[in-house]
Amino acid sequence: MAAQNFDVIVIGAGPGGYVAAIRAAQLGMNVAIVEREHMGGICLNWGCIPTKAMLRSSEVFHLMHRAKEFGLKATGVDYDLDAVVKRSRAVAGQLSGGIGHLMKKNKVKVFMGEATIPAKGKVIVKGEKGTDELTAKNIVLATGARARELPGLEADGELVWTYKHALQPKKMPKKLLVIGSGAIGIEFASFYNTLGANTTVVEVMDRVLPVEDAEISAFAKKQFVKQGMKIMEKSMVKQLDRGKGKVTAHIEMGGKIEKMDFDTVISAVGIVGNVEGLGLEALGVKIDRTHVVTDEFCRTGVEGLYAIGDIAGAPWLAHKASHEGVMVADLIGGKHAHPVKPETIAGCTYCHPQVASVGHTEAKAKELGYEIKVGRFPFIGNGKAIALGEPEGMIKTIFDSKTGELLGAHMVGAEVTELIQGYVVGRQLETTEEDLMNTVFPHPTLSEMMHESVLDAYDRVIHM
Numbered sequence: 001m002a003a004q005n006f007d008v009i010v011i012g013a014g015p016g017g018y019v020a021a022i023r024a025a026q027l028g029m030n031v032a033i034v035e036r037e038h039m040g041g042i043c044l045n046w047g048c049i050p051t052k053a054m055l056r057s058s059e060v061f062h063l064m065h066r067a068k069e070f071g072l073k074a075t076g077v078d079y080d081l082d083a084v085v086k087r088s089r090a091v092a093g094q095l096s097g098g099i100g101h102l103m104k105k106n107k108v109k110v111f112m113g114e115a116t117i118p119a120k121g122k123v124i125v126k127g128e129k130g131t132d133e134l135t136a137k138n139i140v141l142a143t144g145a146r147a148r149e150l151p152g153l154e155a156d157g158e159l160v161w162t163y164k165h166a167l168q169p170k171k172m173p174k175k176l177l178v179i180g181s182g183a184i185g186i187e188f189a190s191f192y193n194t195l196g197a198n199t200t201v202v203e204v205m206d207r208v209l210p211v212e213d214a215e216i217s218a219f220a221k222k223q224f225v226k227q228g229m230k231i232m233e234k235s236m237v238k239q240l241d242r243g244k245g246k247v248t249a250h251i252e253m254g255g256k257i258e259k260m261d262f263d264t265v266i267s268a269v270g271i272v273g274n275v276e277g278l279g280l281e282a283l284g285v286k287i288d289r290t291h292v293v294t295d296e297f298c299r300t301g302v303e304g305l306y307a308i309g310d311i312a313g314a315p316w317l318a319h320k321a322s323h324e325g326v327m328v329a330d331l332i333g334g335k336h337a338h339p340v341k342p343e344t345i346a347g348c349t350y351c352h353p354q355v356a357s358v359g360h361t362e363a364k365a366k367e368l369g370y371e372i373k374v375g376r377f378p379f380i381g382n383g384k385a386i387a388l389g390e391p392e393g394m395i396k397t398i399f400d401s402k403t404g405e406l407l408g409a410h411m412v413g414a415e416v417t418e419l420i421q422g423y424v425v426g427r428q429l430e431t432t433e434e435d436l437m438n439t440v441f442p443h444p445t446l447s448e449m450m451h452e453s454v455l456d457a458y459d460r461v462i463h464m
Contacts, residue, residue, distance in 0.1 A: 014041020
């Protein structure tokens with residue numbers, strides 16, 4: 001078997017891998033990509049995209065129930081869970097097929113199968129049709145991550161689900177326990193709660209959405225409780241007793257154990273990097289808590305071997321992976337590459353209400369020693385939010401009082417996942433409070449609140 005030679009081999013075709021492959025091909029390199037399961041990776045097939053499709057269905061369902069508020073009549077409102085899932089799968093399928101097309105268009109050679117790296121610059125792919133031997137001076141690891149399984153809380157697909165089971169439910173949960181209130185946990189809690197499941201969320205940290213600003217977390221929690229969710233913070237599921245059609249969860253809170261019965265449990269307690277079976281240790285790659293250790297340019301310390309996306313550590317976000325993919329391809333292609341700064345990456349959670357943020361939280365900014373100015377603006381003060389029937393929300397901005405640098409922006413409310421980009425661009429362009437105050441925001445839009453929040457930080461707010 002003669003080895004096939006490439007300039008770059010990418011292992012993993014998720015949002016990091018396929019983007020790295022496209023950019024390397026744009027720069028005139030001969031590129032191969034290896035994928036074990038499905039083009040587009042978890043994000044596109046079992047994560048970001050299909051969850052958004054399902055959440056959109058639950059959002060429309062929620063609005064149908066509110067028809068009367070808008071002067072409309074809707075009777076006999078119901079849902080068909082199978083049809084909701086079918087739509088979600090079709091959205092994922094359409095995009096996954098699109099990635100295959102992009103590979104063809106950019107002349108990237110696709111190898112479906114499992115990859116190992118037996119030696120520097122060499123990749124063996126074991127697929128259904130046999131084994132391929134590939135060589136390249138540059139190899140990009142983009143194998144992503146998978147759901148963490150805690151001992152005793154392992155998924156069985158019937159009573160205890162991972163995200164995959166939750167995206168293709170065999171039944172509608174009546175009494176649901178969600179373990180973990182990060183983005184994945186809270187999105188599923190939001191979806192099933194909206195469709196009528198009696199939902200309890202257990203979070204080991206002192207607040208839901210623990211990576212968000214404390215004020216935003218508190219606001220979101222209030223809304224979740226209002227929607228009928230039970231939120232248990234500083235709590236831990238110690239064990240699950242699985243019976244016929246029910247699970248008894250032993251939940252520890254404040255040193256006491258409470259037993260509660262559920263018919264479905266979704267475990268969303270973090271992720272583990274896919275580092276096994278590749279032969280990384282033998283190559284001399286450093287691995288720390290299931291993640292590959294890299295420098296700011298995603299280099300692993302082994303010449304010609306890079307690691308991007310979830311496998312290379314936090315923040316575990318698709319857009320960070322894509323950006324790293326472009327950066328590494330540029331680096332290999334001899335272009336000027338900009339390292340990714342984690343604090344410039346926005347995080348979005350598509351629960352109801354939506355949550356979005358970029359940069360430092362108020363606590364983090366203080367911890368780093370900044371003197372700060374903080375501005376807030378509520379949705380209730382915005383004409384468009386009231387007209388939309390979405391008056392619950394808030395925008396919070398944090399500035400360095402000495403330089404006017406925008407240190408962080410944090411939002412909760414309708415469509416904030418789309419709004420956050422304004423502040424992301426602002427941070428990228430090193431905008432100061434002065435620039436933001438002098439920007440004319442269109443009226444009536446939700447974006448005006450972004451302006452007012454900045455004005456508030458400097459005691460110039462108009463509509464409050």
